[in-house]
Amino acid sequence: MLDTSPRDAAVDLARSLAGDDAFRAALADLIAFPTDANDPDAPLHAYLAHVAQGFAAMGFEMQGYTSDGHPFLLVSRVEDKSRPTILGYAHGDTVPGMAGRWANGRDPWALDVDDASGLWYGRGIADNKGQMLVNMTAMQAVIAARGSLGFNAHLLIEMGEEIGSPGLRKVCEKLKSRLKADLLIASDGPRIDAMTPTLFLGARGGASFRLTLRRRTGGRHSGNFGGALKNPALELAHALACITDAQGALQVKGWLPATIPDAARNALAGLTPAGGEVDADWGAKGLTPAERIHAWNSAEILAFSAGDIAHPVNAIPDMAEAVVQLRYVPGIADDDLGAALRAHLDAHGHGDVTIAELGPRFRASATPVDNASVGFAAASLARTHGAPPVVLPSLGGSLPNDIFTEVLGLPTIWVPHSYPGCAQHAPDEHLPAALFPQAAGLMAGLYWDLGTASKSALGLG
Structure with a gap:
């Protein structure tokens, strides 16, 4: 022995x-x-x-x-x-x-x-x-x-x-x-x-933002006003939709890294992340799920609210809110994350949506x-x-x-x-x-x- x-x-x-x-x-x-x-x-x-x-x-x-x-x-x-x-x-x-x-x-x-x-x-x-x-x-x-x-x-x-x-x-x-x-x-x-x-x-760093759109005080009858009055829930839904494409890939300039280093890409080759509970067709194109989680940036809607989902009434809501979170790798200017989102929403016609960062932030x-x-x-x-x-x-x-x-x-x-x-x-x-x-x-x-x-x-x- x-x-x-x-x-x-x-x-x-x-x-x-x-x-x-x-x-x-x-x-x-x-x-x-x-x-x-x-x-x-x-x-x-x-x-x-x-x-x-x-x-x-x-x-x-x-x-x-x-x-x-x-x-x-x-x-x-x-x-x-x-x-x-x-x-x-x-x-x-x-x-x-x-x-x-x-x-x-x-x-x-x-x-x-x-x-x-x-x-x-x-x-x-x-x-x-x-x-x-x-x-x-x-x-x-x-x-x-x-x-x-x-x-x-x-x-x-x-x-x-x-x-x-x-x-x-x-x-x-x-x-x-x-x-x-x-x-x-x-x-x-x-x-x-x-x-x-x-x-x-x-x-990855983490930064969260509250997006708010208020149009008036109090709801308005969805029959008497529907089709002729701005609906902040619909408007905010469109604002949220422009943050990624239809497959969840980030679209905000200033929220994206330039590239994945070769050493990082090699380390992640062949890896199945998160116990395999991933959607292979979701997120940034041309990247594997492991690269999307461990070497790239992602944005998620953590909460979205308008009206009372438990007791909906026949009314256009007066406001809508959402919380959006960015997870990001090193290599982007993270002092300007809020400004980058502001510029992106403005460019897509959503200048009325207000943005407030929620703390704390991890870099x-x-x-x-x-x-x-x-x-x-x-x-x-x-x-x-x-x-x-x-x-x-x-x-x-x-x-x-x-x-x-x-x-x-x-x-x-x-x-x-x-x-x-x-x-x-x-x-x-x-x-x-x-x-x-x-x-x-x-x-x-x-x-x-x-x-x-x-x-x-x-x-x-």
């Missing part, structure tokens, strides 16, 4: 730890904190104090901060300043629990283990408490196997990501020297599917696919998994990645431990139990390799 290498021992230990009763109990403890970011009475500070105890047991030092009224926790383990320094990120806040809407009477703030399906349920299990615990467990395994991490680590935990990360930019600006690092490696968002290791290198940012640190991380995951991971140029959704790239000047690599069907913003948020040991092993391998790598091997020196 071949001797197990120290790296293999660390990977095996991480898998074992993530599959034992202590991991399940630790996850249950995290979920039990009802950290709804929208609830002013949520125990956000208590959650961070609990997390701090776990990191203290692993030899980390910690410091709490408050920015824009929101709490943050920074945990650090500095072993050798000549070694690479890795910054991690996590958030402990969640969306509302939605109690009473979960199947089988589940309590959103209690871990529910369904042995029959192999799924574990609880608010925050996927977004983002379970993902943070996976990385903690992987670090624990590496420290136990090696006696050290082999690199320096900082982890910044915030409690407001679900409401736009208020204060995160300010705290990073204030702590810029304290957070000095070579690379961000963090976990949030979904993999391409439940059991396929995935890297993504940034996030687009991403590390290039051909960055050396990306190749290093992908090779590490491939060594552990036995096959290359999927590498996505950008997450289809949005994260505060731009703060790490712009304020801290870091390359960013995200290693997600969730999947598209996890229901993270809905009732019945869950993850497969089998994902935890697999993900912990991947991260242990990556952390082990970081502990042996030089800065030049990471493309940092």
Whole structure:
């Protein structure tokens, strides 16, 4: 029998730890904190104090901060300043629990283990408490196997990501020297599917706009006035229709990137995104669904209202409103997004529609696919998994990645431990139990390799 290498021992230990009763109990403890970011009475500070105890047991030092009224926790383990320094990120806040809407009477703030399906349920299990615990467990395994991490680590935990990360930019600006690092490696968002290791290198930006058209006060009889009075619902429908073509491809000048880089196109070749739940004939022409989600821009109507759909009456409505959201990749002038939409609607005869941007906005940012640190991380995951991971140029959704790239000047690599069907913003948020040991092993391998790598091997020196 071949001797197990120290790296293999660390990977095996991480898998074992993530599959034992202590991991399940630790996850249950995290979920039990009802950290709804929208609830002013949520125990956000208590959650961070609990997390701090776990990191203290692993030899980390910690410091709490408050920015824009929101709490943050920074945990650090500095072993050798000549070694690479890795910054991690996590958030402990969640969306509302939605109690009473979960199947089988589940309590959103209690871990529910369904042995029959192999799924574990609880608010925050996927977004983002379970993902943070996976990385903690992987670090624990590496420290136990090696006696050290082999690199320096900082982890910044915030409690407001679900409401736009208020204060995160300010705290990073204030702590810029304290957070000095070579690379961000963090976990949030979904993999391409439940059991396929995935890297993504940034996030599409997100900007939302409320479009309003008011013609008068009060409705007018649809028989007595119909055909001779402007109907704001019809007018706004035409305004919305000009934002894309009939197949959903963006038409707004200034909302479109110039091209997809060859490295990004190659990374996405042959990939089926979103669990295959896509319409191949929808969106920008000449692009695959994977390219449309991870390397291109899209606009969606999130809401459209006129009259009372539950109780329609025979009247022309006096006003209509809609919310339009743009998801966009790096490379466009995002300071002018509202102006670009204004010019487009005016050019199509819809100058009476008013536009108001709705906050918060996430800016687009991403590390290039051909960055050396990306190749290093992908090779590490491939060594552990036995096959290359999927590498996505950008997450289809949005994260505060731009703060790490712009304020801290870091390359960013995200290693997600969730999947598209996890229901993270809905009732019945869950993850497969089998994902935890697999993900912990991947991260242990990556952390082990970081502990042996030089800065030049990471493309940092």
